[in-house]
Amino acid sequence: MMLEIPAEEGSTTPKVTFNVSASTEAENYFLRKELLEATEKLKKLSVSFSFEHIKNSDSRINAYTGLPSCEIFMCLYGLMEDISLKYYHGWTVTVISKIDQLLLTLMKLKLNLLNEDLAVRFNICSKTVANIFFTWLYALHEVLFKKFMDKIPSRNKNKLCMPTCFNNFTNCRIILDCTEIYCIQPKNMEKQRATYSSYKHRNTLKVLVGVAPNGVITYASELYPGSVSDKKIVRHCGILDQLEADDLIIADKGFLIKDMLPQGVHLNIPPFLSTPQFTPEQVIQTRTIARARIHIERAIRRIKHYRILSLIPASLISHSTEIFQTCVALTNLHCPLIREVEDLYKEKDL
Numbered sequence: 001m002m003l004e005i006p007a008e009e010g011s012t013t014p015k016v017t018f019n020v021s022a023s024t025e026a027e028n029y030f031l032r033k034e035l036l037e038a039t040e041k042l043k044k045l046s047v048s049f050s051f052e053h054i055k056n057s058d059s060r061i062n063a064y065t066g067l068p069s070c071e072i073f074m075c076l077y078g079l080m081e082d083i084s085l086k087y088y089h090g091w092t093v094t095v096i097s098k099i100d101q102l103l104l105t106l107m108k109l110k111l112n113l114l115n116e117d118l119a120v121r122f123n124i125c126s127k128t129v130a131n132i133f134f135t136w137l138y139a140l141h142e143v144l145f146k147k148f149m150d151k152i153p154s155r156n157k158n159k160l161c162m163p164t165c166f167n168n169f170t171n172c173r174i175i176l177d178c179t180e181i182y183c184i185q186p187k188n189m190e191k192q193r194a195t196y197s198s199y200k201h202r203n204t205l206k207v208l209v210g211v212a213p214n215g216v217i218t219y220a221s222e223l224y225p226g227s228v229s230d231k232k233i234v235r236h237c238g239i240l241d242q243l244e245a246d247d248l249i250i251a252d253k254g255f256l257i258k259d260m261l262p263q264g265v266h267l268n269i270p271p272f273l274s275t276p277q278f279t280p281e282q283v284i285q286t287r288t289i290a291r292a293r294i295h296i297e298r299a300i301r302r303i304k305h306y307r308i309l310s311l312i313p314a315s316l317i318s319h320s321t322e323i324f325q326t327c328v329a330l331t332n333l334h335c336p337l338i339r340e341v342e343d344l345y346k347e348k349d350l
Contacts, residue, residue: 048123051099065106066306068334076333077102079143080136088134095124096132104129105136109327112307134319141322144329145220152210152218152242161214165291169268173247174218175211176239176255177296178230179304180204181223181324183312197226205312205320208233209303209328211296217303220328222321231257240265250292302331 051073054060058069067073077099087093093101104118108129113121115129122129155173166172185203186192197204204226210219221237234240234257243249245264251257253269261267268289303309306327312320 048096049121050096051103064110065103066110066330067106072333080139083139083143085135085139087131088138089127089131091131093128093132093135095128096122101132101136105133105140106330108133109137109306109308109323109330112310137319137322137326140329141326145325149218149220149325149329152239153212153216155244155247158213163213163215166213169213169248169250169292171246171248171266172213172250172268172292173243174239175213175250175293175296176208176219176234177252177293177300178206178208178233179300180206180226181309181312181320183226183317183320184314186314186317191225194225194227200226202226205317206230206233207324208237208239209296209300210239211299213292213295215295215299217299217328217332220325223324230255231260235260250289252293299331302334303327306330 054064055070055073061067061070061073065073067076080102081098085092096104100122104122107113108118115126115133118129119126152174155171158173159170162170180197180200181204182200183195183203183205186195192203195203195205197206205223206226206228207223208219208221208230209217212218219239221233221239224233224236234255240260240262243262243265245262246266247264248266248268249255249257249261250268255267255269258267303324308316308323309327312323316323
């Protein structure tokens with residue numbers, strides 16, 4: 001095969017003719033094909049993970065963000081979209097869209113992915129991941145927790161949606177319990193001692209959680225070192241300041257806080273076994289309280305579905321209160337907990 005290269009217009013250089021063999025032509029064909037395939041692969045590699053990849057699947061939305069559906073995700077984004085963000089590290093992120101910044105933050109909370117992992121997925125650097133995460137964490141905390149969970153609902157509000165298992169506790173204002181979150185052992189010896197939990201035999205952070213009778217999480221304190229007693233947390237966190245006369249608190253028998261309650265506020269905890277066995281009345285009381293307390297147990301279990309709470313690293317301990325409280329607020333975006341609890345008792349009754 002003859003390959004002819006014409007001379008440029010106006011040039012005195014004669015045209016050049018090459019004799020191209022069939023084998024060379026075939027080789028060029030396969031090289032062009034390989035180049036095209038490599039280019040396509042490069043394009044695919046350069047496409048970063050985004051909301052577009054999961055928006056048509058509620059199950060994927062739930063798996064990556066912890067939110068129940070795309071509709072809820074978009075409602076949350078609509079709430080945050082027009083907020084003026086103050087970026088944590090002082091420089092604005094424009095390399096990915098706001099909706100993908102929200103997605104990245106929720107993925108960090110739900111899946112506890114490393115910043116390096118998120119950097120690869122979103123085709124950005126690790127510093128940008130950190131800037132996005134802390135910026136959106138504090139924005140979500142401000143809007144979802146501080147704005148909507150600043151005060152616990154009144155007793156009258158609770159009565160509007162009181163489940164049947166609270167028929168004996170119609171004046172219940174809140175159900176309280178403490179839970180612990182594992183944290184990395186601090187290097188400082190004093191902090192090691194402060195965070196060491198004699199109950200868990202590990203270093204932990206402790207938090208007081210409150211749930212309304214309808215299963216909605218209505219209170220979460222700041223996080224305290226794991227060695228702090230439940231009683232000290234109740235005294236310090238400010239929950240007692242929100243209670244009024246005739247309010248009832250339901251709690252575990254370890255909450256020996258009766259002596260510090262405001263005047264007229266009542267405490268209902270399971271009875272202590274002071275005889276070889278409970279009386280029939282005590283058995284009924286214990287079962288009734290246990291049925292009411294299952295709401296707080298289920299709520300805490302839901303909160304801990306956010307894997308970032310599985311172990312708080314040293315780099316996040318100073319942000320742990322905002323992380324936990326934001327996970328609490330996000331948990332409230334799920335279907336009502338009361339439905340889950342009622343279904344549980346229906347199964348037991350079968």
